[in-house]
Amino acid sequence: MIDVQRLRILRAVAEHGSFNRAAAALLLTPSAVSQHIASLERSLGHPVAVRSTRGVTLTEPGRLLVEAAETISAELDQVRHEIDRLTADRPRLTVATFTSGGRRLLPAALARFVAVHPDVELTVREAEPETAVPMVRTGSADLALAYHFDGPLPLRAGLDWTPLMDDPLWLALPREHRLAGRDSLDLAELAAERWVSGCLKTEAHLRRYAERASFDLRVAASTTDYFFAQTLVAAGVGVALIPQVSLAPDAAVALVRIGHPRPARHIGVVTPRRRRPHPYARALASALAGAVER
Missing domain, CATH: 3.40.190.10 (Periplasmic binding protein-like II)
Structure with missing residues (x-):
């Protein structure tokens, strides 16, 4: 039977990359950590960790055990x-x-x-x-x-x-923007615009699109708040991608549908x-x- 305490020690070794650092984190001696790992390997019949001058590398059985240790730890926390x-x-x-x-x-x-x-x-x-x-x-x-x-x-x-x-994304433009009256727009039509980012994930999506469409993304402002981003758009700082759930009904912006394929959360x-x-x-x-x- 695999000892749960030894799984916890192996997990610490994997996290810290060395027996010494794992020992310090667990308030054990390096010798005790080494003995526990050796006992785990004897009970399993396979090596779980390989030491080198660059630290500790887990074997495939070791990686499987660490995954099991994380699952067991999460289940015990749930209990x-x-x-x-x-x-x-x-x-x-x-x-x-x-x-x-x-x-x-x-x-x-x-x-x-x-x-x-x-x-x-x-x-x-x-x-x-x-x-x-x-x-x-x-x-x-x-x-x-x-x-x-x-x-x-x-x-x-x-x-x-x-x-x-x-939750489809919309283009938020200043109301006086030259394209504000359009029914829909492709993101490539806004390649020359300055952008306001309301979320790192949305910005990452936009950067992937810009890379595929071969244009440089110019980010004028970055926030973690879509509602703040819309006030910046209304002030003329730039344009933005805003999820429908995050649209502020009182924001003074023009909303334009994105052409197919329409991105969504x-x-x-x-x-x-x-x-x-x-x-x-x-x-x-x-x-x-x-x-x-x-």
Whole structure:
């Protein structure tokens, strides 16, 4: 049988790249770390780590064990949070959400949820998907409202993705812009424009397009707030790509549809895969689906 403590030590060796640094992080001696790894290799019958002058390199069995160690650690964290939830005085639900989803989608769902479950103690944490998804995996959040752009959302084992909606991107232009009256535009028609970035992921998408279309992207302003980005567009700083969920109805900008293929964010809910699903997470996911439909 593989010792869980030795898996934890191997995981630290992989993270720190050396026995000495792993020992320091674990408050062990390098000799103790070396002995644990040697015992793990004897029980497994295969080497898991190779030491060299450049540090420690994991073998293929070692990499598989580290992946298993991460899964086991996440599942144990989930169990600990589940026990805390079961033994709490009041039922609890922790939700992680990206900013614009929290502003435009979550409030209506929460209002519906609270009306049905007034005794649940709610905690809402703002987090981008790259932070929110690991929160669900470790149990520090019961549900995450998240999104992804191209390709599927990368999920580790033990998590489920429930799609809610596609969130198409719009071009936001100053109202007096020469192209503001168009029904649709190709991004290449704005190759000479200065751009306002409202999100690093949107900017990365735009840079990939610019590279394929062979034009240099000129970014005049970078923010992490789509609503702020729209005020900058209204002020004439540049043009921007804005997801539909993030459109500010009072922004003094002209909105133009992007020609085919129209880029979009894909919004959904991330929940842990359990034998007994969290009843309140399931109820909120249902409320979110209802909010999207409305």
